[in-house]
Amino acid sequence: MSYTDATVQLLNEQGALVESDASAEFLPYVQALSDDQLREFHRHMVVIRAFDNEATNLQRQGQLGLWVPSLGQEAAQVGSGFAARPQDHIFPAYREHAIARIRGVDPLDIVKLLRGTTHGGWNPKERGNFHLYTLVIGSHTLHATGYAMGMNLKGESGTGNAGTDAAVITYFGDGATSQGDVSEAFVFAASYQAPVLFFLQNNHWAISVPVSTQSRTPLYLRSSGFGIPGIQIDGNDVLVSYAATAANLAEISSGKGPRLIEALTYRMGAHTSSDDPTKYRTNDEVEIWSRRDPITRFETYLRSRGEGDAFFSDVAAEGADLAADIRRRTLELQTPSVDKMFDFVYSDPHPVTAAQKQWLAEYDASFGADA
């Protein structure tokens, strides 16, 4: 339940840059970051945590059917999310709120899914190629792989043009690694040398089951048996998350085949709002990981570089504003038109959904205007 010698880190738990042989290849990516970019990392981590906290509150207050907290996983998500380039596609699981926001998804669209007004509903092409959440664990890793195979077929990857060559990132968790679909995704990605990065957030718990039940082998080693190189990083270090993702994406989209990153992180909250983590894990463990908090660590680093109070209070205010905005807009959400139940089951006309839609409209109308 801790970092190992294999865990690549750039920013240690005390917020200081560290150098090692393993991290040397990633350091240039961080050195190339401007102060503004570093501030953006912090801003996004803080703001999404405020959003996540507010969504948890909304669920507790009965406004959402369910919430899936991202608390504690901000660095893994923000770092990798910023490493993705405009041409890349992202196939998330269902906890990647920070990446969704970075790629242009309105966080309210995630709230809608969990309030029960949509099943997703956004067009990935209009949202930074950020695809819909997938609730069947691991299923989307195959879609990501297929999409990446398509990039190869269309000549969108591996052409030698680093400015346009694309890749796919798919996010999944430690529990998902036990799903057959994830193994099949590894097989297909390796066979077709698909340009896909498997970004595994090992948050140590699949609802109540520890990662030790999913695997007796460190998960970053899992993919090597499929012919896919893997590395393990400190997922609570936003700098290594960014740099390792950027480095791997460059390799992948240049035609060198799929890669895996295992980001060691921790789900500080519950799996979902329906869950009670006190039943299965210890306070000591939670305490250990709270000392590794990604935001505290990065704030220390930024302050060590001279960042002042004004920036941090500005960021906190932005988080509070987003939370208030989300609360207001959540409470304004309307029940969707019943047409949405019928209109998109098929792309081409279909007699059954058309007839049932008409029947329901006539049934509703039969109650008259008072209904």
Added chain:
Amino acid sequence: MTDTTTLNAGPAAEPAGIETMPMAKALNAGLRKAMADDPTVLLMGEDIGPLGGVFRVTEGLQAEFGAKRVMDTPLAESGIIGTAIGLAMAGFRPVCEIQFDGFIFPGFDQITTQLAKLTNRHEGQVQMPVVVRVPYGGHIGAVEHHQESPEALFAHTAGLRLVSPSTPHDAYWMIQEAIAANDPVMFFEPKSRYWPKGAVDLSGNPTPLHTSRVVREGTEVTLVGHGAMVSVLLQAAEIAAEEGTSIEVIDLRSLSPIDYGPIIASVQKTGRLVVASEAPGFVSVSSEIAATVTEKAFYSLEAPVLRVTGFDTPFPPAKLETLYLPDADRVLEAVDRALAY
């Protein structure tokens, strides 16, 4: 249209005309035409490359269109369907071959929870033009999992379309129509009908995909079936005619949605309906037709709608299959019962 300039578009279409060929060859010709017409069409499946598939339906296509467009996949049905979904999102029209009916279930999750629902989940902004070809049904004396008729399991899933040709001509046209559809189509191929030859009009206008069709006219009893069952029904009608009973036979062709027009019109004429299929009868396409026809044509019916189906057992060892699968005699037994009312 997706830019596929890097892909081999293949040669131009064959000259038109009427040719006699078995269904396996007709499907091969239909796939070839679809691939030649649209460079986004891809074939995926186990052993479909140099071998041409275990039923040789894709024979020669990899040599013609290249390994990028005719992909021998790893042996993993969920992987085939799941990556086909991603390819469809990327602008392709994948046609997946499942080797045998009983081997579709590792892909069942991807078909029912993902493929069938993704257009709805995207509120229409992403289409899923994926065809899943499934050789199905008995009569070939094969081992377990090689003779099943699982179509009802998919018919129950909103978002999928299901069709099944019974002749080489329909196979040639329906596979092209299925590929052109913008929704997922489960394409059930009656494997016992792969080899009998029939005339294929390569120049004709195809019948719309989701239509049923009267294939023999009659006045006293209507028989409805799909796939390999159609030839059994025609055989039964022939025997009945020799005994003085006039039977109308309807080839369902589309299992979801079902085209009730010709069925209702026929029942209004005959007053009697027998629905037959190889699949088990419990919660089946046959049950659905029986219920709907009872609702829509109640006053025309002179007898209850009867079903002749496989039994509600696992498909038996091959030496028992002739007792499991409805044959002309079992169909005629039901015809006699219908006429007795």
